Amino acid sequence: MKLRRTKHAGWYEVMSACPICGQKGWCRINHEQTIVHCMRVPTDDYFDSIIGRQFRHYLDPNAIPKTKIEIELNKAVDKKPDHHLNRVYRALINEISLSSDHFEHLLQDRFFEEKAIRLREYRSMPSQERYKVAKSVINRLSDPSDLLGVPGFFCTEGRYGPYWTMSGGTGLMLPFRSITNEITGWQIRVDNAPLELSMKGAIKGEILEEIERDANGMRRARCQLRAQDKTMIVELSEKDKKTCHSKSGQFVFSVELKQGQRYWWWSSGSKDNGASIGGPLPVHLALPHPCLKYWSVGQSADTIMDCSEVWVTEGPIKADKAADGLVKPVFGIPGAGAFSLLLEPLKQLGCKHIVFAYDADVVSTPEVQMALEQCVEFFAKKTDMALSLAMWDISQGKGIDDLLDNNFIPRVTPLLE
Numbered sequence: 466m467k468l469r470r471t472k473h474a475g476w477y478e479v480m481s482a483c484p485i486c487g488q489k490g491w492c493r494i495n496h497e498q499t500i501v502h503c504m505r506v507p508t509d510d511y512f513d514s515i516i517g518r519q520f521r522h523y524l525d526p527n528a529i530p531k532t533k534i535e536i537e538l539n540k541a542v543d544k545k546p547d548h549h550l551n552r553v554y555r556a557l558i559n560e561i562s563l564s565s566d567h568f569e570h571l572l573q574d575r576f577f578e579e580k581a582i583r584l585r586e587y588r589s590m591p592s593q594e595r596y597k598v599a600k601s602v603i604n605r606l607s608d609p610s611d612l613l614g615v616p617g618f619f620c621t622e623g624r625y626g627p628y629w630t631m632s633g634g635t636g637l638m639l640p641f642r643s644i645t646n647e648i649t650g651w652q653i654r655v656d657n658a659p660l661e662l663s664m665k666g667a668i669k670g671e672i673l674e675e676i677e678r679d680a681n682g683m684r685r686a687r688c689q690l691r692a693q694d695k696t697m698i699v700e701l702s703e704k705d706k707k708t709c710h711s712k713s714g715q716f717v718f719s720v721e722l723k724q725g726q727r728y729w730w731w732s733s734g735s736k737d738n739g740a741s742i743g744g745p746l747p748v749h750l751a752l753p754h755p756c757l758k759y760w761s762v763g764q765s766a767d768t769i770m771d772c773s774e775v776w777v778t779e780g781p782i783k784a785d786k787a788a789d790g791l792v793k794p795v796f797g798i799p800g801a802g803a804f805s806l807l808l809e810p811l812k813q814l815g816c817k818h819i820v821f822a823y824d825a826d827v828v829s830t831p832e833v834q835m836a837l838e839q840c841v842e843f844f845a846k847k848t849d850m851a852l853s854l855a856m857w858d859i860s861q862g863k864g865i866d867d868l869l870d871n872n873f874i875p876r877v878t879p880l881l882e
């Protein structure tokens with residue numbers, strides 16, 4: 466298990482697969498490997514922190530094969546305050562552009578208006594010469610140390626001494642705006658989501674390397690698998706699930722090559738002199754795109770438009786699309802469990818009514834349903850804001866963005882009187 470130290474002694478961030486949710490990053494484990502604070506799989510036992518809601522899961526101390534722990538050496542620094550991040554990220558906006566591929570994606574696949582794409586300041590993470598970008602950003606600021614503590618940037622040692630550059634996969638960069646229009650972070654929709662092995666039952670394995678796509682254009686990888694004391698090297702294609710049953714017909718194992726996570730925080734917490742995006746994680750407030758022209762940095766969004774009713778959805782693109790389609794302020798949170806991050810911004814905006822617009826499968830996915838229930842309970846306890854749920858039939862679209870693209874509007878149902 467790959468771990469990274471956190472600010473709490475004896476607690477580590479799980480950088481390899483979390484024993485509870487199987488995802489990488491954010492979830493915490495104690496030194497004894499008996500308790501996991503998972504960020505993704507809800508239970509009734511939880512607490513709220515600056516990175517969102519953490520769910521306590523107890524591991525059976527006898528059942529876990531204690532895996533060797535590798536603790537990453539971490540020379541990252543603390544994240545700088547929002548006003549500083551905003552200054553650096555806005556300098557960056559002037560130094561990089563939106564690639565034509567990403568522009569086409571937003572226009573053709575996401576049905577954005579051209580004007581909206583421009584005003585929302587999406588960008589593309591360059592694949593090469595990132596140090597040149599970092600250098601130009603420094604030239605726009607006052608001092609090279611201005612990049613210290615800014616997630617995404619880090620300083621590394623080169624042949625001619627230390628230099629600043631940028632981490633992250635190449636892809637579409639999505640800015641997160643605070644309620645005062647400060648850009649406080651980015652998510653990257655990576656062009657090539659990493660491949661992952663999804664394994665169930667008595668099997669272990671890892672991806673050795675990605676190889677040429679198959680005749681149907683599916684991604685493939687050479688993998689090493691261990692099952693029933695045998696080690697084998699196999700080539701798997703994406704979405705081609707292999708299941709093994711015993712002679713008596715009992716399930717033994719299954720393995721499937723899958724595309725992993727698409728959206729990643731732009732963060733450099735694992736690099737020397739880098740910074741992690743967490744503590745607190747950014748949330749994104751989307752206003753309808755015509756408002757952006759009039760929204761200056763430092764100006765609270767409620768002076769631009771009525772914020773007595775605010776909508777909440779998951780992810781920055783959905784929030785941007787929903788704000789345009791509904792002509793309402795819409796928060797994009799970085800995960801269904803991250804709602805506690807909204808408490809202060811909603812209070813500051815003077816919100817009286819929150820409308821939750823999660824994907825239409827909310828009622829069929831027990832984990833999302835539980836996150837929603839806890840979210841409602843949280844706001845009912847902490848505020849006197851009215852709470853509603855936006856609902857629609859999944860045949861009209863999965864997310865609120867799809868629904869609006871298909872020219873439907875959601876039904877708004879009060880959750881609590």
Ligand SMILES: [Zn+2]
Pocket residue numbers: 483484485486487488492502503504505506
């Ligand atoms: Zn987890």
